Amino acid sequence: xxxxxxxxxxxxxxxxxxxxxxxxxxxxxxxxxxxxxxxxxxxxxxxxxxxxxxxxxxxxxx
Numbered sequence: 710x711x712x713x714x715x716x717x718x719x720x721x722x723x724x725x726x727x728x729x730x731x732x733x734x735x736x737x738x739x740x741x742x743x744x745x746x747x748x749x750x751x752x753x754x755x756x757x758x759x760x761x762x763x764x765x766x767x768x769x770x771x
């Protein structure tokens with residue numbers, strides 16, 4: 710999940726990723742940082758869809 714590009718104080722830019730997916734051996738890893746706890750992001754249907762899709766992706770194949 711790519712959030713955008715941020716300009717730092719020194720004028721350089723830095724990409725901001727909010728989530729990563731990767732496989733390690735036979736396992737799958739999903740990391741997601743949607744926001745701060747003071748902002749109720751988990752009530753956002755788009756955030757819930759990202760988490761749902763991540764669970765479906767990471768679940769063992771039947």
